Amino acid sequence: MIKLHNIHKYFSKHHVLKGVNLTVEKGEVIVILGPSGSGKSTLLRSINFLEHPSCGVIEINGMKIDSETASKKDILALRTSTAMVFQQYNLFKNLTAIQNVMIGLTSVKKIDKKKAREIAEKILGKVALNDRMDYYPSQLSGGQQQRVAIARALALNPEVLLFDEPTSALDPELVDEVLFTIKQLANDGNTMIIVTHELGFAREVADKIILMDDGLIVEEGSVEKIFSNPVEERTRQFLGKALERFIIEPNDIKLEQGAEKYYGAS
Numbered sequence: 001m002i003k004l005h006n007i008h009k010y011f012s013k014h015h016v017l018k019g020v021n022l023t024v025e026k027g028e029v030i031v032i033l034g035p036s037g038s039g040k041s042t043l044l045r046s047i048n049f050l051e052h053p054s055c056g057v058i059e060i061n062g063m064k065i066d067s068e069t070a071s072k073k074d075i076l077a078l079r080t081s082t083a084m085v086f087q088q089y090n091l092f093k094n095l096t097a098i099q100n101v102m103i104g105l106t107s108v109k110k111i112d113k114k115k116a117r118e119i120a121e122k123i124l125g126k127v128a129l130n131d132r133m134d135y136y137p138s139q140l141s142g143g144q145q146q147r148v149a150i151a152r153a154l155a156l157n158p159e160v161l162l163f164d165e166p167t168s169a170l171d172p173e174l175v176d177e178v179l180f181t182i183k184q185l186a187n188d189g190n191t192m193i194i195v196t197h198e199l200g201f202a203r204e205v206a207d208k209i210i211l212m213d214d215g216l217i218v219e220e221g222s223v224e225k226i227f228s229n230p231v232e233e234r235t236r237q238f239l240g241k242a243l244e245r246f247i248i249e250p251n252d253i254k255l256e257q258g259a260e261k262y263y264g265a266s
Helices: 040-047 072-079 097-107 113-126 142-155 172-187 199-205 223-228 233-244 259-263
Strands: 002-011 014-024 029-033 055-060 063-066 082-085 160-164 192-195 208-213 216-221
Touching: 002 040, 014 040, 014 216, 029 040, 029 199, 040 082, 040 160, 040 192, 063 072, 082 142, 097 113, 097 142, 113 142, 142 172, 172 192, 172 199, 199 223, 208 223, 208 233, 216 223, 216 233, 223 233
Parallel strands: 029 192, 029 208, 082 160, 160 192
Antiparallel strands: 002 014, 002 055, 055 063, 208 216
């Protein structure tokens, strides 16, 4: 179980998160929707301290970390309980698919290479890439690269998988293969928090939908409640506009600012 208590985030004087509270049960899939600039990605990155919250408490399976007093040891413990799938894949270009999956196992989990390779082969098979294990990222399509990134995250056996707009960088014809992979993970009972603009996908995969706006959770509830009978006017406005056209939130995550904290350097 994951709990966020009164999470705030400032960038200088800009108040991005304004006291977010959220509970995620084990095995639950939470989808976060909202307009550009609403704080969705910042909230996701605050869960694992890729963005250090200005204040608030994060709890994962009884481990509580106060953002104002968190030590490096606390943050490392939190990160080993999560795994992030970034928008831009963030694969190491000089490593093959299987090496990209292995690196987190050997660098973070300290598993020997032989065992790490066994795990990586199994996970790549799970995302239907057992025939691309020895390919470099430049030899893979965008959808295949993102599935390698998903395999890399999954190999760490985290308590929760975090997805930040996992299909936004893909050509439209490649989106479905990644969404199918994520749906399979949901069916397997993985706990996931997903920021996405794919409303159809959100309806299919989510146990609970959250709408964020201006740094706050405006409304949360079941798929049926949010899409068919939202309480808040802001939710109705957003869904009406989003169904016509969704403006993708820009994301400037760089490999050196995010992925290496989980998966190590080459």
